[in-house]
Amino acid sequence: MSNYLENIPDENGYFGRFGGSFIPPILEKPFEDIKKAYEKIKKDPNFIEELKYVRKHYQGRPTPISYAKNLTQFCAGAKIYLKREDLNHSGAHKLNHCMAEVILAKHMGYKKVIAETGAGQHGVALATAAAYFGLECEIHMGEVDIAKEHPNVVRMKILGAKVIPATHGLKTLKEAVDSAFESYISQADTAIYCIGSVVGPHPFPMMVRDFQSIIGIESREQFFEHEENLPNNVVACVGGGSNAMGIFAGFIDDKEVNLYGVEPMGKGEKIGEHSATLTYGEEGIMHGFNSIMLKDEKGEPAAVHSIGSGIDYPSVGPEHAYLKDIGRTKVGLCNDEEAVDAFYKLSQLEGIIPALESAHAVGFAMKLAKELPENETILVSLSGRGDKDIDFVVENFPIPNAKF
Structure with a gap:
């Protein structure tokens, strides 16, 4: 790994002044648990070998x-x-982090994954990974994008995911994130949020980057x-x-x-x-x-x-x-x-x-x-x-x- 990747972000998830974690108190422990589990699992030879196997023989x-x-x-x-x-x-590239995130979810004992999706590629990838590893999958997607990206909506449903439309605001990606976070808050004890990009609270910008x-x-x-x-x-x-x-x-x-x-x-x-x-x-x-x-x-x-x-x-x-x-x-x-x-x-x-x-x-x-x-x-x-x-x-x- 490069010198940059080894040193950025800092331990609090900051890239310079950007990043960090600004979340409701109810989510602080679940996100801290995810951070600790990731720091541990990324050095685990069994995790590394499982991910290598999946990437070569499945992806x-x-x-x-x-x-x-x-x-x-x-x-x-x-x-x-x-x-x-x-x-x-x-x-698409999305499966690179989705397979890894679902392995992490299994390691932490979760039975369900929740996420947002825009064009549907993250949703399809997470539904694929959930099917492969036997987890329940819930995907939130803007109503406008559901109509625009109909083939991916069908793919998610065929793969066994529950697709929930975001019907407020512009009904696109931001609203899908809003909807997914709201749902996750009520299920944080039993489900893991799998953010679909290098965004969100720490550790997700770092974790998704590393997997990608x-x-x-x-x-x-x-x-x-x-x-x-x-x-x-x-x-x-x-x-x-x-x-x-x-x-x-x-x-x-x-x-x-x-x-x-x-x-x-x-x-x-x-x-x-x-x-x-x-x-x-x-x-x-x-x-x-x-x-x-x-x-x-x-x-x-x-x-x-x-x-x-x-x-x-x-x-x-x-x-x-x-x-x-x-x-x-x-x-x-x-x-x-x-x-x-x-x-x-x-x-x-x-x-x-x-x-x-x-x-x-x-x-x-x-x-x-x-x-x-x-x-x-x-x-x-x-x-x-x-x-x-x-x-x-x-x-x-x-x-x-x-x-x-």
């Missing part, structure tokens, strides 16, 4: 890195590579097979930011590697038209942690928008706030139109249909590639596949008549 890890030759030729600039988390079982770091660990070794060098640039979409922290973890100590977290610019620059937290937000506490957040005129979490349901969140993982603050990461932007364009281009030029969230990273990488010379490289975290999005996309954005 299908390591996922490959693919050279996007046709997309690179189209952009006529830097070479674009894709870390294929879409090939991870269940179709397998993406970066694999990528570092695999990229040498392609280029005999490190990538010049690493690009990943950021909502809460779990896939981004996962791949960043492999290169965070390599100052010569540029790390880009790509935010959704949505439909415009006004509040409510985007979810570009690091670009337009300010410091604030939400959902139990201190980070950067988008606020309305009352200082409350602002309305947000993105075509990608998994990244329309008014805050961001505290580690992302910290890394931007110290200048280690850069922020990229991709709007709805650019994301849809990338969705179709990757599909028709490479035969890979990406999740709309991942399409934001691809869209920014395309813009970046056109600005860079041909001898530079870009590694994109392709965080998930687009099965869940195809009905929504084709209903709202006509399929191009021909390849580009």
